Amino acid sequence: xxxxxxxxxxxxxxxxxxxxxxxxxxxxxxxxxxxxxxxxxxxxxxxxxxxxxxxxxxxxxxxxxxxxxxxxxxxxxxxxxxxxx
Numbered sequence: 001x002x003x004x005x006x007x008x009x010x011x012x013x014x015x016x017x018x019x020x021x022x023x024x025x026x027x028x029x030x031x032x033x034x035x036x037x038x039x040x041x042x043x044x045x046x047x048x049x050x051x052x053x054x055x056x057x058x059x060x061x062x063x064x065x066x067x068x069x070x071x072x073x074x075x076x077x078x079x080x081x082x083x084x085x
Contacts, residue, residue: 004031 008016013027020030037045052058068074 016030017027020027025033034045065074
């Protein structure tokens with residue numbers, strides 16, 4: 001039996017432990033379930049994606065806005081403020 005040692009953020013660990021306790025799994029069992037699924041399927045068993053804010057198209061959009069602001073060609077419209085409860 002192999003042993004794995006890893007580092008994880010304290011808050012992430014506490015949150016995972018809370019959730020796993022509610023499900024009735026230990027951290028070790030949950031990690032074993034994950035690794036078995038990875039080995040069986042040959043992939044990460046869930047979708048991974050990057051924050052859409054940093055997508056190429058959004059960064060290009062923001063760069064264009066900044067260019068317009070610097071060039072003085074940006075158009076800003078007044079709007080009413082929306083109050084949140």
